Amino acid sequence: MGASFSLSFTDQDGFSSSSSPSLGDLPESCVASIIGYLDPPQICKLAKLNRAFRAASWADFVWESKLPQNYETLVGEVLSFVPEKLGKRDIYTRLCRVNTFDGGTKKIWLDKSTGGVCMSISSKGLQITGIDDRRYWNHIPTEESRFGSIAYLQQIWWFEVDGEVEFPFPSGTYSVFFRLQLGRAARRFGRRICNSEHVHGWDIKPVRFQLWTSDGQYATSQCTVSDPGEWFHYHVGDFNVENSNSLTRIKISMTQIDCTHTKGGLCLDSVVIYPSKFRERLKQRGYLKCAKPM
Numbered sequence: 215m216g217a218s219f220s221l222s223f224t225d226q227d228g229f230s231s232s233s234s235p236s237l238g239d240l241p242e243s244c245v246a247s248i249i250g251y252l253d254p255p256q257i258c259k260l261a262k263l264n265r266a267f268r269a270a271s272w273a274d275f276v277w278e279s280k281l282p283q284n285y286e287t288l289v290g291e292v293l294s295f296v297p298e299k300l301g302k303r304d305i306y307t308r309l310c311r312v313n314t315f316d317g318g319t320k321k322i323w324l325d326k327s328t329g330g331v332c333m334s335i336s337s338k339g340l341q342i343t344g345i346d347d348r349r350y351w352n353h354i355p356t357e358e359s360r361f362g363s364i365a366y367l368q369q370i371w372w373f374e375v376d377g378e379v380e381f382p383f384p385s386g387t388y389s390v391f392f393r394l395q396l397g398r399a400a401r402r403f404g405r406r407i408c409n410s411e412h413v414h415g416w417d418i419k420p421v422r423f424q425l426w427t428s429d430g431q432y433a434t435s436q437c438t439v440s441d442p443g444e445w446f447h448y449h450v451g452d453f454n455v456e457n458s459n460s461l462t463r464i465k466i467s468m469t470q471i472d473c474t475h476t477k478g479g480l481c482l483d484s485v486v487i488y489p490s491k492f493r494e495r496l497k498q499r500g501y502l503k504c505a506k507p508m
Contacts, residue, residue: 218360238242250276253327254306279303282384284458285309288331291382292322313358319358320379330489331384335377337482338363343374358399359483364397368412369478373421373470377485380428380463384453387490390425391447392468395481396439408443415477416440421470423505425451428463435505439480445495446503447486 249257249270256490261271264345270276281302282288289305292313296305309324319339322331337353342365344350350370355363375392394417396421397408420436433451456463466485470477488496496502 218311233309250279254329255327255388256279262408272301272303277306281306281309282324282329282331282458284382287459288322288380288384291315308401310474318361325489325492330492332387332489332492333379333487335379335485335487336361337363337484339377339486340365340482341376342482343372344370353445354398354481356399359444361484366480367480367482369476371415371476373468373474373477375468375482376498377466378464379487380461382458382460383462384458385455387452387454388487389452389490389493390450390464390466391486391488391496392423392450392466393445393447393483393486394439395445395483396442396479398481399443410479413442413479415475416470416480417476418477419470419472421448421450421468423450424469425453425466426465427453428461433507435507436477437503440503442479443481445481445483445501447501448503449493449505450485452490 230306249260249267250273252260257271257276260313261268269338286307288309292315293308296308300308306324306329309435310326312321312323314321316339318392319336321334321336324330325332338361342351345365352366352368353363358364394412395408397410398412399406399408401407416434416439419440423434425431425433427484435451436448437448450466450468453462454462464487494503
């Protein structure tokens with residue numbers, strides 16, 4: 215389909231009618247009803263066809279169907295300023311941006327294609343045992359994190375990380391991950407390298423992951439942290455939200471507290487929460503580590 219597409223009619227003598235209708239002749243309401251079945255990127259592409267499609271692509275009822283059920287609550291939670299009478303397409307666009315809140319420790323955005331809510335909690339927004347002792351942990355600046363820094367573990371006996379978030383998630387099923395890497399990445403002569411000098415202890419015993427929700431859901435799993443030099447999403451578990459109008463409180467933990475050996479050389483970036491169907495995306499890209507249920 216293109217902007218030059220037109221429907222031509224031919225009379226009995228084979229001559230084209232002088233008043234051939236085109237896509238631009240379609241009523242705006244009709245076009246809006248059609249593009250409402252498409253996903254947001256497709257709608258934006260079709261808006262370039264002509265004036266009718268461009269005008270229809272701004273229709274509020276088209277974008278309201280793409281927004282989460284509780285989008286008004288989300289706007290109040292994460293957008294610091296919203297002009298009055300802002301159109302639904304503008305609201306969708308603003309929520310798709312990575313919005314920072316809770317003192318800069320959390321980021322939230324909508325997936326552009328599906329409108330699914332995604333959240334990331336920085337290492338500075340987590341409770342890390344020993345984080346204030348530089349013999350064990352350091353916060354290191356990096357371009358490989360949404361937050362501009364990660365927590366780097368040199369060596370420790372008792373490894374424990376806890377996190378908590380309370381948020382009005384739209385109804386649906388969500389997956390929780392720790393984003394981790396073994397080894398410390400750096401750039402030398404324009405190339406990415408990974409220093410594995412402090413990596414040890416992770417192959418002796420698996421790490422235990424746990425998840426609790428305020429309505430009684432619980433998941434626990436374990437996984438060996440492996441493959442230095444690459445960022446992976448370690449799957450903690452899933453939780454389900456049924457009521458979009460209430461707050462859901464989530465607690466997450468990651469522990470390896472066997473004090474018979476030390477462990478080190480770990481980069482902790484964040485905890486991420488995605489709609490569960492995103493697990494397949496992570497798997498296809500090779501970023502997923504699936505822990506085994508306990």
